[in-house]
Amino acid sequence: MIRVAIVEDDPLIRAGVAAVLGSEADLSVVGQGSDGDEAGALVEACRPDVLVMDIRMPRLDGIEATRAVCATDAAPPVLLLTTFDGDPDVVAALRAGAAGYVLKRHPDDLAPAIRRVADGEVWLDPAVAGQVLAALASLPVxxxxxxxxxxxxxxxxxxxxxxxxxxxxxxxxxxxxxxxxxxxxxxxxxxxxxxxxxxxxxxxxxxxxxxxxxx
Structure with a gap:
C-alpha cells in the first residue's frame, strides 16, 4: 500500500483527487492539507510515501513548499499538480526537488505517476515532457x-x-x-x-x- 498525502488549496479539487486515489486498491490517502505552509507538518505527522501538491497556492507556493520538504531527512517524493501545459514554474519546481508533475486535466495519469515516483523514478507528463526537458537543458549550469x-x-x-x-x-x-x-x-x-x-x-x-x- 502506497501512502499518499495531498496538499491543494481548492477544496473541490482536493476532494476530487482524494476520491480518484481512494478508488485505487494499492493507494491510501493518509492526510490532506490546504496550503504549502502545511506541507512540512503534514509530512511529519503522516509519513506519506508520496506527497501530491498543487504548484500554485497562496502564502507558500508549491515550489517553496517542495524545496522545504525535500530538505528534510526522510523527504517523500513530491508530485506536483499543475493546470497549464507550459507552466514555467514546473521547471523551477523540478529543480527544487520535485519528482514530477501531472496536469490536472489528466486525472488518469495520477495513480500511475504516484506509483512511479514512489519507486524512486521521475514522472513528466508525456504531453509536455519534451518541452520541460528542453527548458531544463537550456538553463545555464x-x-x-x-x-x-x-x-x-x-x-x-x-x-x-x-x-x-x-x-x-x-x-x-x-x-x-x-x-x-x-x-x-x-x-x-x-x-x-x-x-x-x-x-x-x-x-x-x-x-x-x-x-x-x-x-
Whole structure:
C-alpha cells in the first residue's frame, strides 16, 4: 500500500483527487492539507510515501513548499499538480526537488505517476515532457563540480558521499535509517540535479567536487 498525502488549496479539487486515489486498491490517502505552509507538518505527522501538491497556492507556493520538504531527512517524493501545459514554474519546481508533475486535466495519469515516483523514478507528463526537458537543458549550469554539488540539499550530499563509498541502496537505507524507496528518490534527485547519467558518474562527481577525499 502506497501512502499518499495531498496538499491543494481548492477544496473541490482536493476532494476530487482524494476520491480518484481512494478508488485505487494499492493507494491510501493518509492526510490532506490546504496550503504549502502545511506541507512540512503534514509530512511529519503522516509519513506519506508520496506527497501530491498543487504548484500554485497562496502564502507558500508549491515550489517553496517542495524545496522545504525535500530538505528534510526522510523527504517523500513530491508530485506536483499543475493546470497549464507550459507552466514555467514546473521547471523551477523540478529543480527544487520535485519528482514530477501531472496536469490536472489528466486525472488518469495520477495513480500511475504516484506509483512511479514512489519507486524512486521521475514522472513528466508525456504531453509536455519534451518541452520541460528542453527548458531544463537550456538553463545555464556551472561547469565547476563543487558548485554543482553545492546545489544539492544536505541530505542529498550525504547520500552522494555514501554512494561514492560503493554502498548499495539497501546499505544506504540501513546506514541512514530510511526506506529503500527514500534512497531511490534521493538518488534520482541527485542524478536529475547534477546531470549525471548514472551512479558511476555521480561517484566521480563526489570525488572531483571535493565532497569525498581519497585517503
Amino acid at each position: 556551472s561547469g565547476s563540480p563543487s558548485v554543482v554539488v553545492a546545489g544539492l540539499t544536505a541530505r542529498e550530499r550525504e547520500v552522494l558521499a555514501l554512494l561514492a563509498e560503493g554502498l548499495s541502496n539497501t546499505e544506504l537505507a540501513e546506514r541512514l535509517f530510511v526506506g529503500v524507496g527514500t534512497i531511490k528518490t534521493h538518488i534520482s534527485r541527485i542524478l536529475f540535479k547534477t546531470g549525471c547519467r548514472d551512479r558511476a558518474q555521480a561517484t566521480a562527481l563526489a570525488f572531483t567536487s571535493g565532497l569525498v577525499v581519497v585517503r
